[in-house]
Amino acid sequence: MFTPKYPPKDTAPPATTVPLPASDLPAPAAPAAPAPLAPVSNRPVVQLTPGSALALAAGGGAVVLVVGAVLVSLLLAVAITGMSVAVCALVIRSILNSERNR
Numbered sequence: 511m512f513t514p515k516y517p518p519k520d521t522a523p524p525a526t527t528v529p530l531p532a533s534d535l536p537a538p539a540a541p542a543a544p545a546p547l548a549p550v551s552n553r554p555v556v557q558l559t560p561g562s563a564l565a566l567a568a569g570g571g572a573v574v575l576v577v578g579a580v581l582v583s584l585l586l587a588v589a590i591t592g593m594s595v596a597v598c599a600l601v602i603r604s605i606l607n608s609e610r611n612r
Contacts, residue, residue: 558566
């Protein structure tokens, strides 16, 4: 039941390679014509005007500010949580020490 099931062994004979005689080797190819540099595209070219460049820069700046605000708020949340855990640990420690001193 728990024995592995292996696929059946391959029954094909192993491939053998026979070197070709020198007379059967293909002749070296002649150099072809150079390929065109770039294909012609029907898509319109995007041109940045000063107004669109300014809008793009403002949008990028807004993204940086939003991501920065999110990261700072996450860091602040971690810091506040750590401080509250530390205060709770001090309170529990002082309660336990006062119980031992009685």
